[in-house]
Amino acid sequence: MSQKASTKSEDDMRPEYDFTKGVRGKYTRAYQSGNNLVLLDPDVAAAFPDAASVNRALRVLAELAKQELPAGGTPQAPHRSPRPRTKAAEGRPSKPQRRRAAG
Secondary structure (H helix, E strand, O other): OOOOOOOOOOOOOOOOOOOOOOOOOOOHHHHHOOOOOOOOOHHHHOOOOOHHHHHHHHHHHHHHHHOOOOOOOOOOOOOOOOOOOOOOOOOOOOHHHHHHHHO
16 A cells, blocks of 8 residues: 655745756766865865865875875975074074173
């Protein structure tokens, strides 16, 4: 004893929705061809002003991921030249300290 489907049209659409010029299946072919839509969490989306900046960041990340890891398994930051050392960092007394010692 199966129940018959309701023949009464239950229209739960709001009156302001107008689909009279709509085209059914307009984007179906593009979707089936491999559309890759990704929804970002709100906190992640807030970090990017537009889609182009998201794509740039992901391209940089993809390039970093392609790089081979060293034997330790952690990526190394690009080498930067060291900052010039100050006299205090070298263990030498500063000029005022040398004057007091000489006086």
